[in-house]
Amino acid sequence: MKSTDGPAPDHVRPRAPFTGQVELVDPDPRWADVYAALEVDILAVLGGTATLVEHCGSTSVPGLSAKPVIDILLLVPDPGDEAAYAPALEGIGLLLHIREPEWHQHRLFRAEDPRVNLHVFADGSPEAERMLLFRDRLRENADERDAYEATKRELATRRWDSVQGYADAKSDVVEDIIARARARAAQA
Numbered sequence: 001m002k003s004t005d006g007p008a009p010d011h012v013r014p015r016a017p018f019t020g021q022v023e024l025v026d027p028d029p030r031w032a033d034v035y036a037a038l039e040v041d042i043l044a045v046l047g048g049t050a051t052l053v054e055h056c057g058s059t060s061v062p063g064l065s066a067k068p069v070i071d072i073l074l075l076v077p078d079p080g081d082e083a084a085y086a087p088a089l090e091g092i093g094l095l096l097h098i099r100e101p102e103w104h105q106h107r108l109f110r111a112e113d114p115r116v117n118l119h120v121f122a123d124g125s126p127e128a129e130r131m132l133l134f135r136d137r138l139r140e141n142a143d144e145r146d147a148y149e150a151t152k153r154e155l156a157t158r159r160w161d162s163v164q165g166y167a168d169a170k171s172d173v174v175e176d177i178i179a180r181a182r183a184r185a186a187q188a
Contacts, residue, residue, distance in 0.1 A: 010099040031059040045088040061138045069115040079105035137181035
C-alpha cells in the first residue's frame with residue numbers, strides 16, 4: 001500500500017480539487033469491454049515497450065462496486081525513460097499526471113472519457129505484484145470481496161479531503177487480504 005511518507009508526488013498537471021464523498025457505483029459488466037479496448041490501443045502504440053498490461057482495481061473484479069474509473073497496470077523496462085512510452089500514451093489520450101520516482105518509479109496517466117487511471121511501474125515491481133495478488137484474491141474469494149466491499153461502502157459515506165485519504169483508509173483491509181493471498185500462494 002502506498003505510504004504517505006516521503007517526498008510529495010510531482011503533479012505534472014494540476015490536481016482536480018476534491019472534497020466530499022467518494023462515488024461508488026454498482027458493478028458494470030461493460031468495464032471489462034472498456035478495458036479490453038484500452039488494452040488493444042495501449043499495446044498498439046507501445047509494442048514491445050509494454051511488458052505487461054492488466055486490468056486492476058475494483059472495476060476488474062466482477063460483482064464488486066467501484067469508483068467508475070478503469071484502473072490499468074502497465075509494466076515497462078524503465079519508467080524513468082518516459083520518452084520510450086509517454087508520448088505514445090499521450091497520443092491516445094492518456095495524459096501524464098503524476099510522477100513518483102521515489103515510490104516504485106510510479107507514473108500515473110489519466111483519461112476522462114472513459115475515465116482511466118493507468119499506473120506505470122517497472123518490470124518486477126513489488127507494487128505491481130501486490131496489485132495483482134489483491135485483484136486475483138478478490139476475484140477468487142467471495143468472502144474477501146464482500147468484506148472489502150463493505151469497507152468501501154462504509155468509507156464512501158464519509159467526507160474526504162482527497163481520494164487518496166479514502167484509499168489510505170482501506171489500507172488495513174487491503175493488507176489483510178494481500179497477506180491471506182500470499183499465505184495461500186505459499187501453500188500452493
